[in-house]
């Protein structure tokens with residue numbers, strides 16, 4: 001359902017551009033400043049959040065996730081304000097209206113401590129989240145790539161020595177990976193988290209100090225996640241897109257509450273149990289499959305030492321290494337967990 005929002009003073013400009021149909025001219029004289037403000041807003045298409053999401057809660061949660069990042073970016077918020085962005089009320093109803101502007105999706109905001117009455121979320125941040133046909137062509141997701149790809153993921157870092165060592169190995173091999181980091185270590189080594197991202201890798205949330213979410217309850221889980229989001233935001237200027245729960249354990253209620261896509265794995269190196277380079281290599285190469293997500297840990301020297309051989313052997317078998325978002329074609333939504341390409345399940349399953 002579309003409606004066209006018409007702003008006073010722009011009628012002539014917009015009508016001249018042929019964008020409006022039935023228009024009633026609006027009287028009054030506007031200052032140059034008012035006109036400038038309105039030109040920024042200009043005419044936009046009004047839609048409901050239900051339109052943008054096909055009334056899917058997972059997609060609506062993804063819009064809230066993108067809104068939080070936009071609010072922080074736009075206001076250059078401090079770490080201490082990240083908690084506030086998770087506390088503030090963001091739209092939960094499909095009937096709420098949003099504007100499709102040239103730059104992105106405009107959302108009105110309820111009163112908040114950031115002093116914003118509205119935000120415009122760039123379309124790029126909504127790729128794979130809202131329905132494709134509301135996005136500019138360049139931001140639409142295309143058919144899932146079925147080529148022989150695999151994603152390396154590393155948990156429990158950053159480690160002061162091993163993570164930088166691993167980054168060098170990845171760079172030398174022209175491979176990008178996804179790192180799920182622990183908040184308390186990010187706070188200790190923010191420069192390493194920055195280096196992870198700067199090298200073209202992805203960075204996700206692996207809790208504050210590695211508890212078993214399934215046993216601590218929703219409130220503590222949300223606190224673990226948001227505290228780590230704040231640490232990653234402070235270190236890198238970005239909220240992480242993904243969460244990987246320690247031990248892969250998370251309840252359905254927790255999965256819904258954290259409002260971030262959950263990334264699991266399909267190829268478990270069990271490197272923590274072997275602490276043995278040869279066994280790590282054998283476990284990963286032996287279980288490799290196209291579209292798979294490999295779980296390793298960059299806090300064990302043997303695991304990092306195994307990476308060059310793993311890369312070499314899998315490349316020889318025709319695999320291309322990609323990040324998690326590349327593997328999943330950016331089509332990841334909060335409240336769902338992703339095990340590998342083509343395998344997503346509701347949180348808690």
Ligand code: ZN
Pocket residue numbers: 155156206210246247
């Ligand atoms: Zn872990």
